[in-house]
Every structure is written in C-alpha cells, then in structure tokens.
Amino acid sequence: QVQLVQSGAEVKKPGASVKVSCKASGYTFTSFAIHWVRQAPGQRLEWMGWVNGGNGNTKYSQKFQGRVTLTRDTSAGTAYMELSSLRSEDTAVYYCATGAYGYYFDDWGQGSLVTVSS
C-alpha cells in the first residue's frame, strides 16, 4: 500500500528557511505527482504546489510563488518542500499527499509541524 513518511518537527526563526522531506513507498514514485498542503492552527487546508515525480516539473500556488521550492530525488523516492523567508504565519502542519488521478488526494503523509518563532 502507498505510504508517505515525512521528516520530523522543526523550529525556525523568522527569516530562515525550512526543508521538509516526504519518502514514498508502495508505488512507482515516478508515476504520480507529490502535492504539498499546509494547515495553520484554526485555518483551512491550503494547497501549496506539486512536483511531478517523473520529470520534476512543478506548479505552485500563486500565494507561495517565489518562496517555495519543490524538488524530488527519484533514486531515493523522496520529495522535498523548502519554504524560505519564514514568518510567524507560516507556523503550520505541512503535509505531502498524492493520488492517481490528480483531482483529489488518496494518500497523505503524517504531517510535519513547522513552528516559526523568535
């Protein structure tokens, strides 16, 4: 079965960057895109972008364009989300997710809490 395992919690200072990993197993990594979705405290889920597991192409939500970079390492079956210029409003749980058809998300990672605090 599909499994997405994310890296652990991070605490960062404002202005710093954070990089979260998502290791995929149970399917052919290059077949599907990996999406990143975040959930700030008390806020709705928010889609950030996706990276194509095969060719590495990316698409970002306009809100995060210029601050987020999505990459993948096919040899490791792992996707990465790097968010720069962190501010307190970026404190959230960050999820990776995937799905065969792209319109919705069948499988999710367990989430990675990123706390931005001085």
Place this chain on the structure above:
Amino acid sequence: EIVLTQSPGTLSLSPGERATLSCRASQSVSSSHLAWYQQKPGQAPRLLIYGASNRATGIPDRFTGRGSGTDFSLTISRLEPEDCAVYYCQQYGGSPLWTFGQGTKVEIK
C-alpha cells in the same frame, strides 16, 4: 479563486442519527472534481468521497456524497462514535487549482 463554504460549522448529534453537511462553491465545480475528507485530531486527512459521490476504498456505505454545480453535500446516515471528526470538502479547478472548505466539525453527544 473558487471559495468553498461549508455549513454548519459544528454539528452535535447522537449515535444513530443522520448528519448532513453542506459545501457551497462560489463558482460551478465539475462533479468529477469534488472530494470530501475526514480528519481526526492529530491525524492527516483521509479521503472519503471523490467525484462528488464515489466512496473511496474501505469507506463504509453510511457515507454518501451528492450534488452538482455549486451545491454539494455529505450525509452520514447512522452516526457512530468513530465518526467524530472534522470534514472538509475540496475542489479542483480555478486558481489555485485545489482549494478546501473551512470544515464542519461533527461531535457525538
């Protein structure tokens, strides 16, 4: 941006009762592109319904999705204690491509 508005904010019902959750879109959404998720505290969202009315693998038949255009609903026909969770609708299309509703919390009395 296609904004999804869910109602009510919180639903408090007894076991065995029926729960009806609403999701209204600011613009028409293709039924193929509407999904529902269940999220329990401390857990990732779990896909319940895709294509507005198709149950995901392993989802019990007491969960039913309906709707088209701008009005969609999720019905839980006979509430069980394990259904206590927040439920989100999600659509694909527009910009950003994927957006979520703000969620409906289902409480079991």
